[in-house]
Amino acid sequence: xxxxxxxxxxxxxxxxxxxxxxxxxxxxxxxxxxxxxxxxxxxxxxxxxxxxxxxxxxxxxxxxxxxxxxxxxxxxxxxxxxxxxxxxxxxxxxxxxxxxxxxxxxxxxxxxxxxxxxxxxxxxxxxxxxxxxxxxxxxxxxxxxxxxxxxxxxxxxxxxxxxxxxxxxxxxxxxxxxxxxxxxxxxxxxxxxxxxxxxxxxxxxxxxxxxxxxxxxxxxxxxxxxxxxxxxxxxxxxxxxxx
Numbered sequence: 001x002x003x004x005x006x007x008x009x010x011x012x013x014x015x016x017x018x019x020x021x022x023x024x025x026x027x028x029x030x031x032x033x034x035x036x037x038x039x040x041x042x043x044x045x046x047x048x049x050x051x052x053x054x055x056x057x058x059x060x061x062x063x064x065x066x067x068x069x070x071x072x073x074x075x076x077x078x079x080x081x082x083x084x085x086x087x088x089x090x091x092x093x094x095x096x097x098x099x100x101x102x103x104x105x106x107x108x109x110x111x112x113x114x115x116x117x118x119x120x121x122x123x124x125x126x127x128x129x130x131x132x133x134x135x136x137x138x139x140x141x142x143x144x145x146x147x148x149x150x151x152x153x154x155x156x157x158x159x160x161x162x163x164x165x166x167x168x169x170x171x172x173x174x175x176x177x178x179x180x181x182x183x184x185x186x187x188x189x190x191x192x193x194x195x196x197x198x199x200x201x202x203x204x205x206x207x208x209x210x211x212x213x214x215x216x217x218x219x220x221x222x223x224x225x226x227x228x229x230x231x232x233x234x235x236x237x238x239x240x241x242x243x
Contacts, residue, residue: 044070044071045070045071045072045075045076045079046079046082048067048070048071049067049070049076049079049080049083050083050088052066052067052070053083053088053089053099056098056099057099058098058099058100058101058102059098059099059100059101059109059111060098060099060115061092061093061096061097061098061111061112061115061116061118061119062096062097062098062119063095063096063119063120063122063123064076064077064080064095064096064097065095065123067079067080080097083097084097087100090108092111092116092162092163093116093120093160093161093162093163094160094161095120096111096116096119096120098111110162110163110165111162113149113151113162113165113167114130116160116162116167117151117160117167117169120160121153121155124155126153126154126155127153127154127174127177127180127181128151128152128153128154128155128169128177128180129151129152129153129176129177129180129181129185129186129189130150130151130152130186130189131146131150131151131152131170131189131193132152132189132190132192132193132194133146133150133193134146134150135186135187135189135190135193136190136193136194138186139186139187139190139206139207139210139211140206140210141190141194141203141206148166148168149165149166149167149168150167150168150170151167151168151169151170152169152170152171152172152176152177152189153169153170153171153172153177154171154172154174154177155169155171156169156171157169157170157171175225175226176188176189176192177189178222178225178226179218179219179222182215182218183210183211183212183215184211184215184216184218184219186211187207187210187211187215187216187219188219188222188226190207191203191207191230196227196229199229199230199233200233201233201236201237201240201241204216204233204234204237205237205241208237208241208243213243216243219234220234220238223235
């Protein structure tokens with residue numbers, strides 16, 4: 001067996017130390033490069049989000065999903081939280097933000113529940129409409145103001161908090177939301193609310209005066225999807241009033 005002298009052993013030890021230091025140095029460089037890449041990515045995400053937010057109108061709600069193409073979900077959430085802390089954004093509801101719209105009398109103007117719902121449901125393809133009581137009030141069929149913010153939807157029923165306001169989403173059948181987001185749909189929702197015993201040709205004429213002849217024609221166009229009593233009253237109105 002061959003034994004190394006003391007000098008040879010020291011040389012081997014030094015060589016090993018140099019190799020270890022070289023590996024450690026290489027790993028440090030790699031880690032620095034990784035940290036630099038992460039920092040650059042976050043910076044790019046923040047820049048992309050800031051540019052997109054700058055294109056929004058003041059007081060216009062936007063869902064966080066609109067920024068998911070700017071980076072990872074975690075990085076997007078961090079940037080949005082930072083923008084809220086800096087006062088450039090206001091958190092309206094869970095996952096919904098807006099550029100604050102200041103008012104000298106009330107401070108920041110609150111976002112409209114309809115606009116918030118539209119931003120939440122924009123990517124889901126779900127339909128929503130104000131509740132029947134609110135539809136009837138808007139069309140001058142009642143003076144009662146609903147005490148709750150209720151909206152009908154084809155999606156699941158749930159509660160959405162917007163600051164101190166709670167909005168209730170109630171699931172209804174798709175035919176109750178035909179022509180939603182237009183005057184004819186509002187009239188249809190009011191008819192569902194009033195019911196068979198209350199809707200007459202006089203009520204339909206009142207609705208025509210509120211929504212216009214073209215919208216009433218659109219309502220007649222979906223009569224084959226409606227209950228028999230609704231389609232019948234629409235035909236009787238046309239026969240009676242000739243419009």
